[in-house]
Amino acid sequence: MRRLFALILTICLWFSFVPTAAAEFYSNLSPCSETPAFVEKAKNASTPQAQARFESYSDLLCGPEGYPRLITDGNLSxxxxxxxxxxxxxxxxxxxxxxxxxxxxxxxxxxxxxxxxxxxxxxxxxxxxxxxxxxxxxxxxxxxxxxxxxxxxxxxxxxx
Structure with missing residues (x-):
């Protein structure tokens, strides 16, 4: 009886309560060179190494706070x-x-x-x-x- 209840509970939880997640990877991301927070941080870079780092990150995608994001969606680009x-x-x-x-x-x-x-x-x-x-x-x-x-x-x- 306990096993049957556990099976029914598992099936109900599996199919009814949790909707399928549909993540949009790029909806809130923009190129770092176009993100105001990233541009401001790049202007405040004090060392040549930091300036080179910001220059190399400029073609990546950034969030609204100006930090580059790693995209692991299976896209080879x-x-x-x-x-x-x-x-x-x-x-x-x-x-x-x-x-x-x-x-x-x-x-x-x-x-x-x-x-x-x-x-x-x-x-x-x-x-x-x-x-x-x-x-x-x-x-x-x-x-x-x-x-x-x-x-x-x-x-x-x-x-x-």
Whole structure:
């Protein structure tokens, strides 16, 4: 009875109370060069770096307060605003993670593993870091060969 009530309640909430959201991305945005608040902030820029930044932002879209907005609507004309930095971030984060993983795997069979985790073997760490630059290819190779994931019988299960 409780499950039936929960199912009916879920269906009612899903279909009746929440209308479909229809967002208009550009309705309150205008080019930054035409936004009065942005133009005023650009005039008050004191350093050459700030002036260059405002000049590069002038072709983006700004809100009424004069701040540039990132548009992530799937339109490729805005790829340089969000897609490129996010892919670059994921690549660098993966590189760091893969280099750390490679270092831990390399010192796993040594006598003083815990000591090598605290006092880092710099030549080995540099070698692992340089090799980590190709982490997407290495990860794909290990995934297809089965070395990246553990088999089900290797994963301990706690008794309940």
């Amino acid at each position: 805005h790829a340089n605003e969000f897609l490129i930095p996010s892919v670059l971030f994921l690549y660098i984060a993966g590189w760091i993670g893969w280099a750390g993983r490679s270092y831990l795997i390399a010192i796993r069979d040594e006598k003083k593993t815990e000591e090598k985790e605290i006092i880092i073997d710099v030549p080995l760490a540099i070698k692992c870091s340089l090799a980590g630059a190709t982490w997407p290819i290495a990860a794909l190779g290990q995934l297809t060969s089965g070395k990246l994931t553990a088999k089900d019988n290797e994963i301990p299960i706690s008794p309940r």
